[in-house]
Amino acid sequence: MGKRGLLERLDAGEVVIGDGGFVFEMEKRGYVKAGPWTPEVVVEHPEAVRGLHREFLRAGSDVMQAFTFYASDDKLSHRGNEAGSKFTCRQINDAACRLAHEVAAEGDALVAGGISQTPSYLHGLGKKITQEEFKRQVDVFVENKADFLIAEYFEHIEEMEWAIESLASSGLPVCATMCIGPEGDLHGVSAGQCAVRMARAGAHAVGVNCHFDPFVSLEAVRLMKEALAEAGLKAHLMVQPLALWTPDVKKQGFIDQPEFPFALEPRILTRWEMHRYAREAYDLGVRYIGGCCMFQSYHIRAVAEELREERGKLPAAHEKHELWGGGLLLHTKPWVRARASKEYWSQLSPATGRPYSAAMSRPEGGKM
Amino acid sequence: MGKRGLLERLDAGEVVIGDGGFVFEMEKRGYVKAGPWTPEVVVEHPEAVRGLHREFLRAGSDVMQAFTFYASDDKLSHRGNEAGSKFTCRQINDAACRLAHEVAAEGDALVAGGISQTPSYLHGLGKKITQEEFKRQVDVFVENKADFLIAEYFEHIEEMEWAIESLASSGLPVCATMCIGPEGDLHGVSAGQCAVRMARAGAHAVGVNCHFDPFVSLEAVRLMKEALAEAGLKAHLMVQPLALWTPDVKKQGFIDQPEFPFALEPRILTRWEMHRYAREAYDLGVRYIGGCCMFQSYHIRAVAEELREERGKLPAAHEKHELWGGGLLLHTKPWVRARASKEYWSQLSPATGRPYSAAMSRPEGGKM
Amino acid sequence: MGKRGLLERLDAGEVVIGDGGFVFEMEKRGYVKAGPWTPEVVVEHPEAVRGLHREFLRAGSDVMQAFTFYASDDKLSHRGNEAGSKFTCRQINDAACRLAHEVAAEGDALVAGGISQTPSYLHGLGKKITQEEFKRQVDVFVENKADFLIAEYFEHIEEMEWAIESLASSGLPVCATMCIGPEGDLHGVSAGQCAVRMARAGAHAVGVNCHFDPFVSLEAVRLMKEALAEAGLKAHLMVQPLALWTPDVKKQGFIDQPEFPFALEPRILTRWEMHRYAREAYDLGVRYIGGCCMFQSYHIRAVAEELREERGKLPAAHEKHELWGGGLLLHTKPWVRARASKEYWSQLSPATGRPYSAAMSRPEGGKM
Amino acid sequence: MGKRGLLERLDAGEVVIGDGGFVFEMEKRGYVKAGPWTPEVVVEHPEAVRGLHREFLRAGSDVMQAFTFYASDDKLSHRGNEAGSKFTCRQINDAACRLAHEVAAEGDALVAGGISQTPSYLHGLGKKITQEEFKRQVDVFVENKADFLIAEYFEHIEEMEWAIESLASSGLPVCATMCIGPEGDLHGVSAGQCAVRMARAGAHAVGVNCHFDPFVSLEAVRLMKEALAEAGLKAHLMVQPLALWTPDVKKQGFIDQPEFPFALEPRILTRWEMHRYAREAYDLGVRYIGGCCMFQSYHIRAVAEELREERGKLPAAHEKHELWGGGLLLHTKPWVRARASKEYWSQLSPATGRPYSAAMSRPEGGKM
Numbered sequence A, B, C, D: 001m002g003k004r005g006l007l008e009r010l011d012a013g014e015v016v017i018g019d020g021g022f023v024f025e026m027e028k029r030g031y032v033k034a035g036p037w038t039p040e041v042v043v044e045h046p047e048a049v050r051g052l053h054r055e056f057l058r059a060g061s062d063v064m065q066a067f068t069f070y071a072s073d074d075k076l077s078h079r080g081n082e083a084g085s086k087f088t089c090r091q092i093n094d095a096a097c098r099l100a101h102e103v104a105a106e107g108d109a110l111v112a113g114g115i116s117q118t119p120s121y122l123h124g125l126g127k128k129i130t131q132e133e134f135k136r137q138v139d140v141f142v143e144n145k146a147d148f149l150i151a152e153y154f155e156h157i158e159e160m161e162w163a164i165e166s167l168a169s170s171g172l173p174v175c176a177t178m179c180i181g182p183e184g185d186l187h188g189v190s191a192g193q194c195a196v197r198m199a200r201a202g203a204h205a206v207g208v209n210c211h212f213d214p215f216v217s218l219e220a221v222r223l224m225k226e227a228l229a230e231a232g233l234k235a236h237l238m239v240q241p242l243a244l245w246t247p248d249v250k251k252q253g254f255i256d257q258p259e260f261p262f263a264l265e266p267r268i269l270t271r272w273e274m275h276r277y278a279r280e281a282y283d284l285g286v287r288y289i290g291g292c293c294m295f296q297s298y299h300i301r302a303v304a305e306e307l308r309e310e311r312g313k314l315p316a317a318h319e320k321h322e323l324w325g326g327g328l329l330l331h332t333k334p335w336v337r338a339r340a341s342k343e344y345w346s347q348l349s350p351a352t353g354r355p356y357s358a359a360m361s362r363p364e365g366g367k368m
Helices: A006-011 A022-028 A046-059 A089-104 A126-143 A157-168 A191-201 A214-230 A271-284 A297-306 A316-320 A323-330 A342-347 B006-011 B022-028 B046-059 B089-104 B126-143 B157-168 B191-201 B214-230 B271-284 B297-306 B316-320 B323-330 B342-347 C006-011 C022-029 C046-059 C089-104 C126-143 C157-168 C191-201 C214-230 C271-284 C297-306 C316-320 C323-330 C342-347 D006-011 D022-028 D046-059 D089-104 D126-143 D157-168 D191-201 D214-230 D271-284 D297-306 D316-320 D323-330 D342-347
Strands: A063-065 A110-115 A148-154 A174-178 A205-209 A236-240 B063-065 B110-115 B148-154 B174-178 B205-209 B236-240 C063-065 C110-115 C148-154 C174-178 C205-209 C236-240 D063-065 D110-115 D148-154 D174-178 D205-209 D236-240
Touching: A022 A046, A022 B297, A046 A063, A046 A089, A046 A297, A046 A316, A046 B046, A063 A089, A089 A110, A089 A126, A110 A126, A110 A157, A126 A157, A148 A157, A157 A174, A157 A191, A174 A191, A174 A236, A191 A205, A191 A214, A205 A214, A214 A236, A214 A271, A271 A297, A271 A342, A297 A316, A297 B022, A323 A342, B022 B046, B046 B063, B046 B089, B046 B297, B046 B316, B063 B089, B089 B110, B089 B126, B110 B126, B110 B157, B126 B157, B148 B157, B157 B174, B157 B191, B174 B191, B174 B236, B191 B205, B191 B214, B205 B214, B214 B236, B214 B271, B271 B297, B271 B342, B297 B316, B323 B342, C022 C046, C022 D297, C046 C063, C046 C089, C046 C297, C046 C316, C046 D046, C063 C089, C089 C110, C089 C126, C110 C126, C110 C157, C126 C157, C148 C157, C157 C174, C157 C191, C174 C191, C174 C236, C191 C205, C191 C214, C205 C214, C214 C236, C214 C271, C271 C297, C271 C342, C297 C316, C297 D022, C323 C342, D022 D046, D046 D063, D046 D089, D046 D297, D046 D316, D063 D089, D089 D110, D089 D126, D110 D126, D110 D157, D126 D157, D148 D157, D157 D174, D157 D191, D174 D191, D174 D236, D191 D205, D191 D214, D205 D214, D214 D236, D214 D271, D271 D297, D271 D342, D297 D316, D323 D342
Parallel strands: A063 A110, A110 A148, A148 A174, A174 A205, A205 A236, B063 B110, B110 B148, B148 B174, B174 B205, B205 B236, C063 C110, C110 C148, C148 C174, C174 C205, C205 C236, D063 D110, D110 D148, D148 D174, D174 D205, D205 D236
Antiparallel strands: none
8 A cells, every 4th residue: 555645644634744954954964065055965975865864754754855956957057066067957856856765765754846936037037938947847756756746935926826837737736835924925915815826826735934933934824824714715734944043034034134044053943942833833723844944853853742642653763852851850960850841941941152142133135 | 004193193283173972963863862862873873873974074074983972881771771771882882983983984084982981980989990991991992993092071080080091001092081161170170280180191182072162161271281381291182162152151061051951052153153163272282173062064164174274185075165155155145145255254243033042041050 | 472382393393302201210219109100209309300300401301291190189099108198189280380390491391291091991980080080180280381281101092082182171282192002002993093083082293102112112103194194184293102122012011021110221222222213203204202211311312412403403411412422532542432423323232231131021911 | 426437337347338420320411421521510500419419318328429520620621621611620529528518417428538540640650749639639528528538440559559548648537449350450460469458558448349240349359358368457348339230341341341331221230130239248248338330329229228137227218119129019910010029020130122232242442
């Protein structure tokens, strides 16, 4: 018997846990270059990619997203990036799908293929050319037997509609997430209107990803949910936010903050903050709950642990983790043992260790 | 011709770059359990350990330390830890050494074996019993052809002296680092006196590791250097601090802070702060420069990049990293491109994104 | 020729600068009791009240508001407050008006009488009884020749409308400010709707006072301005905010923050932040610009200095103040002299000196 | 029977409460000019000075220090300061003493005259000329029947010794406080050595004032106490610190911080922090406990309230203040009533309201 598909799971009301964004983590591990952010590592060091997929699988991810971010031919050779001269886009995307499948088979995970916004749209090349770009990527995913497709990281609802159309033509289930907050897309289309248009364009699950912290993102999803209800539309809800706090971030997302992308460490969420994220997402009705940039596998494990009762299971990596810091009960110091509880960790406001840092920064760039 | 040994390198004035502590990173990746913190992963998931060694090697580490932390028979079976019933200490330590050698051979790295403070000492079992425990571990390292040995994470200078004695009997080079700050050890022995006693006990390199941030640690090393000079002793200087800011931490180290060990994220140093650490360590005369808990490979890469001229080389993982954020020059937004410089990143005081957090917390536990 | 009245000034487009709230400052000086907050000091220590009026007059205030806050018979004897047994409300209000007139006559200032929300309204005693309470206070102000009247510190627009009606019957100019932010009043009436209803009820100037910081308050005034324009109504705009930062304060205002009222010091605005406030208020079209709790006279002086060109004059106390810290040019240390400029002070984000404090706190009380 | 003198009180083990520095408060009130900081207000607006003295008297101050800061002939006419052309130093100092006496007579307070470090010393004019300058000021205080004298705000112990000599020749009791922290004076003389030399020079009470926060200052006094004991010397201990937090301030004091003098608001201590200061000072054995820059009268009242049992009395202004916020018990909201306790206020770490501010700043000026 084959594994159950995405819609089968979501339609049954199950929680589907996503994985985390790969580029930031692979950059820190020395396999992806910040700037181009291209995934040639899938060919150069496949064992490193396999390792990261496996961490997420063990942490509870139900989805292995093939690591093809920014892997279109034009981007690979963009601006003197060497990757383009060494590998074709096809080589990379095939390898990425293969790795995702390999690790997915170690568990019960689904393989997803994803596409993102394009230079073609931004340069005004029009619907036909933009969709051709989407189509080339979709073909690879279909050929490589992806279980479903994701349109993610879109800032303009119009381009998102074109993308959904392209994905839907594959016959596979389609997820669609924009990188927007409660203020809506870059053209001033509200979060609610975006949701309605994504659902009408054919997306089975809609929501947001990247650019904002989990709680800002959930606020945008809440607006989406209300708008869908008002429009009488049905779509699953999905969220894959940053693992970074962004209380100070404006409409353009964390890219405009002065700390992007190399000084974001103080903003990283703790596992306990992820428990809260998982609970609030679940309570809002979101059933596809994952992560984007800066998510590490232990963040996903926290999501899986928080929702262990709803899911009726704990992830494999839980064998190396006690709930709510229970492992500290073995500590020699009584005051460290006293930390082994949900009450302790869920109430702690962690010190930053940074007396020369402000809590917030002001976005740069202004009106663009 | 074999690879050049530790003392050969240090005596020639070369910089030897260490790696980072494995337990925190492997815990986050789902392979080590917080609480027992034992390294049975070397048997259970060797590819994961190999992967982490390789990241550090590519980042510039000249040392692969066998992942044997807390792997003594008594600790493995301590307090109902399952690891003890599945594997013997010998199995684990053999596997750890084998993995370290495998990856070391992919480059020019040395393999180190390490020992730490013991329950035997704390329970007052005396010199003989304590040294027997050290001896059992040393034997495994010698048998597995470690290149040199490290006595690290000692809070009492007396036990450290016993450890150095045990290590020195192997005939291998001995490094000795205490987890102390400028205030000295738990019995009130000053940092300077500790250094003198470690050197007199036979250590070739002395310094500090863990418990404090890089700059607090360097302050302790500075006191050590002065005391050694005053005593007319020669020893190489070594430092392997936390990758966490600890301006608020008192004598007992970061363990007493309320955030330990599961809410330390905001304290993680950026790569640029590691540049400063590397520079200050070098200028102080420290030549064995590494890391401890929370160091990831990109932190080590930053050390290697900062000292590229002194070392005459850049690490393998530099192929995926431009100096000082140079990769941002390709960004579409002019204000992000403007971040591609040393001036920008070395002066930035990153916002924490945490308006509900204080900068400092008060240590718990008081007088113990 | 008598002095020019409030409407004469506002209709001519002039800026009218208010004073600051007296209760917090007089409490710190030892003359008002926190809790009852009653102004019996006007009888007990008139020279202290005269002194504070004079500071504001010298700082640029065009208005001396009689210090009658909470001086109604029921409040004076409320809950065992001794003030009620010693003085009648009439004694206190007469004295307060006299002191305001005395100091106003030392310059060109107007005398204002003010009324605030009542227990009668909150206890549901209805319009008739509530307005009788207002009437008794208005009679004293009229008898004591106040130049105009202010209805301030109202949280419910309905009660505010009744108050305006009572004040308007005096024939004097009426100002009306609610203590609301951009979210509107406690019954969910929006800021814009409040403005429209205040103007329709007969107020000549409308706006907000207390409860929020200057910039949050101006945001509420902006909404009021837009709603007035949309409704085709004309009314002067007025703002008298806290001299405290309240980025974390929710609808109920600063009273719900854990720091109220005795640990608010870190939130006090600098004079340079008041320059910005004055400029933004002016640019928004607000012409009655004053302050409420925690304003000291140097805050008002900063407002007067910022608007010196628009007003064509500087306040008396400017004789003891150089613009933008110019007095520092005399300092012996070059780095202190370098602070003597608008560029320096307007860009400085002052350190808090409080590493154990968070930037924000969470309001207590929730739904009430 | 005349009032009891300073030494009579201190020798009997009584607490003597000082007042606060006048220049910062009078600057904020519009009567003193930042830069010259000269006290011509004693002639120009005597009622304002009388008002501030009275606030401190009512708050519990046992000392009215004549407001003569920086009132020497050379300083008054320094650098084009107009004050010098309008009034002679003699006029100002006479007026200042008269005002202090007037208010002191309203209670049981002592009148003190104070001198500070001189340009003469800094310019190397030698002991004779420097002491002539001191002598001229002392003569005025003696003539005006000051009860005792204070040498305060000295950064160099040598000049302080000269000053004590000059004061001692008057036959009046002499207090001596340097503006130093635990690191000692500007020439590297330790705090302990300074104390010993001040006592040997003839000071009856020694300690520190200005430049640092209460707790840093008490740390310096602790070192002084130990050194005096070791030297077998007897002297009363005295402390008059800033009412500002200075965890980040280096040897040169708060003047070097970028916020000095116009953006220090966030650092102001709460009244509850003053309770802790008073208690720690008392427990250390300090019996002359007062304040310097940024102290307002309610800070002094907090000192008097904390030490009410030791002193057997409460200050006059206590009639308008309940201990530990007791007045809040009358509040309508239950969560505000819950704040009416010592436990609440003594444990609160107040939010700063400043998410764009860091906790600490770096001193400017470096080595000077």
